[in-house]
Amino acid sequence: MEFSEHIKTANVEDVVLKLPFQPPMRGTLCVTGHHLLFSDRAEEREWQLLLLLRNIDAVEKSVENLLGYPQHPKAGQSQRTTGSSGTIIIKCKDLRILQLDIPGMEECLNIASSIEALSSLESITEMYPFFHRPRELSLNDPWGLSSPEQDYVQTERLWDRWRLSKVNSDFSVCPSYPGAMIVPRTVDDDALVKAARFRQGGRFPVLCYCHHRNSMVIMRCSQPMTGANRKRCREDELLLQAVIDESELGYVIDTRSAQQAQQARMTGGGFESKSFYRPWRRIHRHMERGKVLQESLIKLVEACGDPSHNMDRWLSKLENSKWLSHVHSALSTAGLVAECVERDGHSVLVHGSDGTDTTLLVTSLAQVILDPASRTFRGFLQLLEREWVQAGHPFQQRCARSAHSHARLRQECPSFVLLLDCMWQIWRQFPLALEFSEALLLRLAQEAYASDYGTFLCNNEQERCTLGVKENTHCLFQFLLRCSEREKYINPLYEPTELAIWPSVQPQSLQLWTGLFLRWTEHAETMAEAREEIWTIIKEHRERTGAEETTHTPPTHRDTFTAVENLMDELTIL
């Protein structure tokens, strides 16, 4: 592939870059196959901006001819071009907006068209992760944190009733599932194949979480293809029957409204009817998806980008975007799932229509609520790997464009951003319960749209295998877990708790995630300083605790106490 075809002007001098909260900078702009590079050569400071072209969502250009022809009829060609200039406004997928003032109309147009072409290349193997070769990482490093096989081997409580099935090892049963899955022990592979035919996209019910306290499970799948004629599938029914004991009940949480589920039958989809799935109770919780969610994000970002709003206008724009309502419904549906499992002690099956968006959102949030392991740094990344990357959330389609793009929407949908927002809300309410900080969520929000790493490339494991993603790119999760990176994303206040953390879903408890949506609009310097201060307090505390522990050397500590005690007695006497 030739990136150079797209690059008509590679270098421009004397470009002025304007970033929020910074004085304009003058320097050299350079377009490469994957990056936009700006370097400020002012002597007192070496400043560089390296922007992944993939991160660019929209480019707006305007050119003006300052001198114009009429006033300078005799001016030469060169003079005319120096007199003209252009401005490019770059809107990034991480919501940053930057402005470049480029001398020379032609250069400006060239740069703009290069950016447009290079930022929307569709071929995955041409993307930067396939070229990113940092010195400290090797392609032989392990890719990914875990696999269904490892998960199964490590979770002893599953062995009794669950087994690992490799029926999908060639991705023929379900193209969007990974090669191995955990299914009820009593159901054989043939039955799985048949059940898969009955589910949209072949996504038959599989285990995603087994609760550590009561071994109740959360499973997920896609909608059953009952259609208008109320088709049945014996194997699918048996599969679900095998999940729970005869005497028990289970819940099917359908992330569509009852009406939507009914309508889905017209297009071949449907829901589990009461008569065929006896022990299962169905609860419908409507959650928005697809275009509606994307439009919500676009509206919210637009509202956050306009500082001229007065109070009322801002609130009505915020309301109008409905983003917080989506946060609310995601959290409360996840809460419901967790409630079924923990409080009522029943297993739950979650699905919507495709089982690749709202389903994953709900199952992963429910796990964070229930499972202390998924609240650790590593555990959370494992959760994302398992429930999003391996479970086949189509990142490539969903994150192709973000909120600024004028391109026509296709498959874009900010499901993953919504998950991160919900995580942020949980962190706000339980600031001690998560081992990672807001910074990790922000980093992930950025990486999902444009990354140096291969983790979020492709739509499912099959595509990743075909393109050799794991062999030819580095893994983001592995990278984040390296000590040097890890430190940036740790929550200093973390105190593990074994209990479930039930987030409040009252509207008064939900807040706009300013860290993400106003990241580039608001100056958060004072907040960062305060966070530093908290860090310092904690460090001091740790040092002192450490110091105290060292004084507690076992052979003498008892003596020391006695001595202290005596001193105290003396003091009280005095």
Next chain:
Amino acid sequence: FVHVRLLIVEQVKLLDRFSNKSTTGTLHLTATHLIFVESNATSAQELWVRQLLCTKLSLTTSGCPLLIQCRNFRVVHFVVPRERDCHDVYSSLLRLLRPVSYDELYAFSYNPKQNEQQRDEGWQLIDLGAEFERMGVPCDQWQLTDVNRDYKVCETYPRDLYVPITASKPIIVGSSKFRSKGRFPVLTYFYQERKAAVCRCSQPLSGFSARCLEDEHMLQAISKANHNNRYVYVMDTRPKLNALANRAAGKGYENEDNYSNIRFQFVGIENIHVMRSSLQKLLEVVGTRSLSVMDYLVGLENSGWLRHIKAIVDAAIFLTKAVTVEGASVLVHCSDGWDRTAQVCSLGALLMDPYYRTIKGFMVLIEKDWISFGHKFADRCDQLDGDPKEVSPIFTQFLECVWQLTEQFPQAFQFSEWFLIQIHEHIHSCQFGNFLGNSQRQREELQLKERTYSLWDHLLSEQQLYLNPVYSPSFAETHPVLEPSTQPWNFKFWRNMYHQFDRSMHPRQSILKNTVMLKENSKELESTVRELQAVSTFSFTLFKPPSSKLQKFGVSTSPLELHSQQKERTLPPRPQSLILGAPLSRKEAQQEDEEEEVYGEEAQEDTPVGSGEERTVEGSSATENGYGEIKGSFGSKSEPAIVSLEFGVARMTC
């Protein structure tokens, strides 16, 4: 003076506002408090009668409901089994709620066991004369005037007033006659660096064309007192329309043509009536059960509350810029100069002067701009049975503005929001004398300093509870003047104020509480280490010491215990507050309970109310969040009784 018989009603149910849970207990009514004691519990909830507004609802099958709204935004819903009892409580409360004279207020019977000397010292903590000296007044341009020594010129002003040197007595008196309620322009804050003054007054009685030479001279004198900038900004904090309407009543605003060197500016803060109804709308919205996000945001917008808050902050920023950037003196007024003017002047001073961002400084600020200059606390907070149209949350708004600033500048304030909420509590509690009455003159007549105690003394004595753990004095050096952002998204709903008592609303773990604890713990550990090091050289062996005493030092007697000790983090007693999370001891008790409990929710499903225990983190639980009703046999289970114990109010004094 107790003219109400002490009522005791048993078997009263207390319902939670946002969930379906309830607790049963006994209701006690005293002259000053309504106390709810849960059955099988040691703790009680107290409501201050002074703070209540109650409504009796219609009879239901389970009993007679009594809905009580407190002025600290607590809403309590009792169900009394017998209608007669309910009526007794209701009518007694109604009588108690309408005291006719100040003498009936709690402050006059409250006795914190202090002697007279201590009481006097408490009242002397705040000295406004010293405060003006701190600002650099009197100086060559500003002097203390004795014109109001006997409250003859203006009875709502304090005795000691500061005016420009060139403002002679006749000018002052003349000017005061031209100002509403005699509130002529006086100094309230002096920005020493630029020698610029912030002055306050009430609206001029200008009508459509009236002039007053003395008043014009007065402004001239203010202008002359500032050598840096001859222009005086005159901020009329009202919307222009209101000011115009006032002209018809013979009042109005300064005509720029008649006053030399003034720059006149309307700011547009709404009046007390608008504010009152705005808060009412806000509370209605946020008090709705199962409120949707949409309705919440629409309601927040329609209430206009945050718009009003922003307007006040905007005005304070305008004032601050004029003074600190242009070095100009500013005269602030509204209609009477005791509501909006107090808000803007005090908030402006807070932005300009780091001293006011300390605990002591904040008290001084309130004493100066609110108490001494005659904000009508008695009327605005409805201390006596007065005109309901005079009631308005003006001071609450000021506290909220300060809170909005603390959110933007977490390191700039010595106090945490808990301090603001405590002050708010006491403007209504009438436990201390500070906020009683409408003016200094009235307070002197009531002999408050001899008969009541000072809140400031009380708050200072427990100031470690109100410290902001991330406060940085060096921040004040780098940011002497705060420049807050006025983007609308920076103005947030103050959940901890308006939902202080609604536990399902709060973050389940608090960074504030945790950092405070870490800090205190650090200090403790440090001293322990020092002591241990000091004594570890001795090596005498004696009996095994009783561990209790050592534990006070945060030291445990065995290495094994050490870990658990650190987790416990003994703290000095602090007010139980939901904002700071559930009280520590209770949390632990609860966790212990849970650990004993064997898993078996299924078995408990049909057990009666209150027996189902839940695993929670600091009181977060699935039921009260109401994620959704699960159909079928798993009906909603009632909350365990133990959780609602955490309702506790701040004090247990009675």
